[in-house]
Amino acid sequence: MRRCLPSGVRFVGVADNAATGDENGQEFEDLLLMLKETRGFDFTGYKPTTLTRRIKRRMDALELRTVEEYRDFLELEPEEFARLFDSLLINVTSFFRDPPAWRALKETVLPELLAAKDPSRPIRVWSAGCATGEEAYTLAILLAEELGADEFRDRVKIYATDLDEDALHQARTGSYTERQVAEVPEELRRTYFEPAGPRYAFRRDLRRQVIFGRNDLTHDAPISRVDLLVARNTLMYFNAETQTGVIRRFHFALSNPGYLFLGKAEMLLNHGDRFEPLDLRKRLFRKIPSVPPSGFPYKAWDEGATPRLTTSKLEQAALNAGSVAQIAVDFEGRLAVVNARAEMLFNLRPRDLGRPFQDLEVSYRPVELRSVIERVKKDGRAVELHDIVWHRAAGSEPSVYDLQAVPLFAQPGEMAGVAISFSDVTHYRRLRDELEHSNQELERAYEELQSLNEELETTNEELQSTNEELETTNEELQSTNEELETMNEELQSTNDELQEINDALRIRSEELDSANSFLGSVLRSLGSAAVVVDRDLRVQVWNKGSEELWGMRAEETQGRELLSLDIGLPLAELEPPLRMLLAETSLNGTGVAVDAVNRRGRSVRLTVEFNLLRDEEGQVRGVIIIMDHLTGEDN
Numbered sequence: 001m002r003r004c005l006p007s008g009v010r011f012v013g014v015a016d017n018a019a020t021g022d023e024n025g026q027e028f029e030d031l032l033l034m035l036k037e038t039r040g041f042d043f044t045g046y047k048p049t050t051l052t053r054r055i056k057r058r059m060d061a062l063e064l065r066t067v068e069e070y071r072d073f074l075e076l077e078p079e080e081f082a083r084l085f086d087s088l089l090i091n092v093t094s095f096f097r098d099p100p101a102w103r104a105l106k107e108t109v110l111p112e113l114l115a116a117k118d119p120s121r122p123i124r125v126w127s128a129g130c131a132t133g134e135e136a137y138t139l140a141i142l143l144a145e146e147l148g149a150d151e152f153r154d155r156v157k158i159y160a161t162d163l164d165e166d167a168l169h170q171a172r173t174g175s176y177t178e179r180q181v182a183e184v185p186e187e188l189r190r191t192y193f194e195p196a197g198p199r200y201a202f203r204r205d206l207r208r209q210v211i212f213g214r215n216d217l218t219h220d221a222p223i224s225r226v227d228l229l230v231a232r233n234t235l236m237y238f239n240a241e242t243q244t245g246v247i248r249r250f251h252f253a254l255s256n257p258g259y260l261f262l263g264k265a266e267m268l269l270n271h272g273d274r275f276e277p278l279d280l281r282k283r284l285f286r287k288i289p290s291v292p293p294s295g296f297p298y299k300a301w302d303e304g305a306t307p308r309l310t311t312s313k314l315e316q317a318a319l320n321a322g323s324v325a326q327i328a329v330d331f332e333g334r335l336a337v338v339n340a341r342a343e344m345l346f347n348l349r350p351r352d353l354g355r356p357f358q359d360l361e362v363s364y365r366p367v368e369l370r371s372v373i374e375r376v377k378k379d380g381r382a383v384e385l386h387d388i389v390w391h392r393a394a395g396s397e398p399s400v401y402d403l404q405a406v407p408l409f410a411q412p413g414e415m416a417g418v419a420i421s422f423s424d425v426t427h428y429r430r431l432r433d434e435l436e437h438s439n440q441e442l443e444r445a446y447e448e449l450q451s452l453n454e455e456l457e458t459t460n461e462e463l464q465s466t467n468e469e470l471e472t473t474n475e476e477l478q479s480t481n482e483e484l485e486t487m488n489e490e491l492q493s494t495n496d497e498l499q500e501i502n503d504a505l506r507i508r509s510e511e512l513d514s515a516n517s518f519l520g521s522v523l524r525s526l527g528s529a530a531v532v533v534d535r536d537l538r539v540q541v542w543n544k545g546s547e548e549l550w551g552m553r554a555e556e557t558q559g560r561e562l563l564s565l566d567i568g569l570p571l572a573e574l575e576p577p578l579r580m581l582l583a584e585t586s587l588n589g590t591g592v593a594v595d596a597v598n599r600r601g602r603s604v605r606l607t608v609e610f611n612l613l614r615d616e617e618g619q620v621r622g623v624i625i626i627m628d629h630l631t632g633e634d635n
Contacts, residue, residue, distance in 0.1 A: 027067035028052065034071060041085065041163075045218045045242025050458055054087045082166070089164045090237075091131040092461050092468070095138050095183045097232070098264065102138065104282040109259045110146050113227055116257055126226045126253065127160040128217060129234035133171025134180070136160035136210050137202050139230060141184075141192050144206060153209060159223050161215035172212050174202035179471075217246050222253035229254055232283075233263030233461060236454035240447065247271050251287060258287040265457030269446045325424075328408065329357045329373055330417040337419075345422065366390030369420065372405050376418045382406040387429065400429040529627040532613060535582055537562045537575075540622060549627065551599030562625075568597030569627075574608060578623055581610050588612050593630055605630040 032051070036042045043051055055070070058080075064070045074080050096102050117123060123143070127136040136158055144152040162168055181189055181200045193200040215223075217234070229250055235243050250260060251274045260275055262268070262283040268275050275285040325345045328337035335357050338348050346362040363369050367388050376383055385403040392399060402423045410416040523530050523543040529550070532541035538561055542554040550567040563571045577590050591609035598604050607630050613622040 027071070028055070031055070031067055031071050031074075034074070035081075035084075042216075042219070043088070045238045045245075047237060047239050047454075047458075049455070050237060051088065053462075054090075055084070058084055058087050085164065086166070089167070090461055090465055091162075091164060091167045092233075092465050093131040093134045095134045095181060097135065097138075097183075099183075101261075101264075101282045101284075102142070104279050104284060105261055106142050106146075108278060109228065109261070109284055110142065113257070113259060114146060117227065121155075123156045123228075124223075124226050124255075125156065125158045125228045126223045126230070127158060128215070128229065128231040128250075130160035130162050130168075130171060130212070131164070132167045133160060133174065133210075133212065134176070135230060135232065136171065136212070137174065137192075139228075140202075140206055140210055141188055144192070145188075149206065152206065156209050158210045159226075160210060160212045161223075162212075163214065163216055165214060168212050168214060174207050174210075175199045176201075217249065218242055222249040224253055225255050226253045226258060227255055228259045228261065230261045231263075231266075232261065233265060233457060236263065236265045236457050240451075244271075247274065251275070251290075254287045256287065256289050260285040260287065263457065265454045267450060267453070269450055270443065325422040326419065327362070328417055328419045331377070331415060333357050333373075335360060336417055342422070366401065367403065369403075369405075372403075373418045373420075376405050376407050377415065380407050380415065387425075398426075399424060400426045531562065531625040531627075532622060533562050533578075533625065534622040535620065537578060537623075539565075546627075549598055568599075568601075569606075569608075570594050570596060574625075577610055581612060581623060582620065584612075584620070 028051075032043055055067075059065075059067070059070050062070070062073060062080075064073060074084070113123075125139055125143070127139060130136045139158055140152070140156075143156050143158075147155065160171060162171075175196055176193075177199055181193060184193070189200070192203050192206065194203060195201075217231075218238070231250070235246060238246060247268065254260065259278070262285070264283065266283060267280070268277075268285060274288055276288055278284040278286050323341070325342035326337070326339045327335065327342050327346075327348075330336040333356055334354050335348075335352055336354075338353065342348060342362075346360075348360070348362065352360060357363050357373070358370055367385060372383050372385070383405045388401045388403055389398050390401060402425050403420065404423075405418055405420045407415050408417045408419050519541075520543075523541065523545075529545040529548070530541070530543040531539060531546055534540055538559055539557045542552070542557045546557075547553055550565075550569065552565065552567065557565060563575060565571070573592065573594055577592060581588070581590060588611055589609060591607055593605065593607050596604050596606050606627050609626045609628075611624045611626070612620050613624050615621050
């Protein structure tokens, strides 16, 4: 239902600062021509203000200032065509949209339609501009409720058409979200929809009766022999000329009787010859059958009524009393009769009676009468002339006359002359002109009202579309918020787990500190030099006694090999027993006596005892070395 300007058609009504003036108008025209040539969409019949507003909306979304920039963007980004068409082809619809109107259709139109329809004949319905199919399926629900599912499958065909292929693809699936079917009453939803995951699918057995297809209302042939045609809020996007063409197609498409269901903004004010309102407030109309023009043959003169040609005073008085100027010319072409009004009007005198008519001014003013008289004589039938304008004097108001010339018969078949009457219709002509002018003004007012109403409805449609977009955005934000909330809960759970681990580590650390403190206490209580090495003979523990004996702090020895320490202990003598003990080839508690030099440089005799260091599983982890003075010398 959306089409573009052909070559040579100017695009006017450009909105706001995005498109003003001839230059920008030409840019819009070029853009629309490109849409037609590259994509096959012709928007000729659409209101330019609506097109301008929708294109401007896309330009604002892309932050483009000129139409030329937008056209270049379209050439570089073909995906933008789909977004532009979605913006231009406003697919705002829903199930049972405007419930009072659908209720009126069900209670008023459907019973009348079914009562007039032969039960053996199919019922054909056309949903023009069906968008994503909600209204087509709404029609299916109403008809199935009226006929029953079995008769619906046998008799009904619903043809649903639109210009938007993407919308038709959605309509063919017959699947809708919970929000889309929210307007369907719960009982009808359970009867006519089947759950399909999180969506609702229209019943497959009834779905086959709804046929979707692409149709351009402005160019393609209409579907014929339709009993009910639904085109709600479709006409309002077209200009007046295109609307007239589409309505003519609708009239052709409908059967007799046929019913038309329009949207709130569409009133058919100027198409009363094609449709009569059933319920104007609900926009329900019935087709008026076309009546072929009939001829009105001229009614011949009643040959039995033979006028009596007389010049009696009574007859002359009757002529003079008439409100119409009358003259009569005999068969030889002489002026035979003149009434008083004709004498005054055409400045005739009694002496003019009997003169040749062609010599008188009245024969050619205000209109050429000689040819008219000859035609009456030749055909024997009356001749009428209308709206003869006569300026009787310079600067005066013109007068308007209707003329009638009729043959006069002395007896059947014998023409005696021609009577000519002049009716002054100046006043009626003035009234008619005023009436025509008033009608034109009224029609223009109706058209402006219709245009304003359609503009308002279009704006309402756009607002509804924007509202639906906002609802979608709100749903997306809601979904994002839910995801963030979920992530927050997950982070909270992770934080709780980390807190538990931290508590456990703290407890273990406290236990370790206690164990280390206890071990330190043990080592300090030994009063001797004690050293703990691992299996690689690297120092793990160096107690206070070792510091006093050898003069090295614990941090200086931590992690270093015992055999590499520069102390006064003969470490080479200690290595063999250490290796043997680690290899478990000697007994635990092995000891040796050695001579050593303490930190003060004094010689001392020490006993060095080795014990294995085992873990809880009994695995050897190192050796505990205890060094005591043998001779009782202090350091």
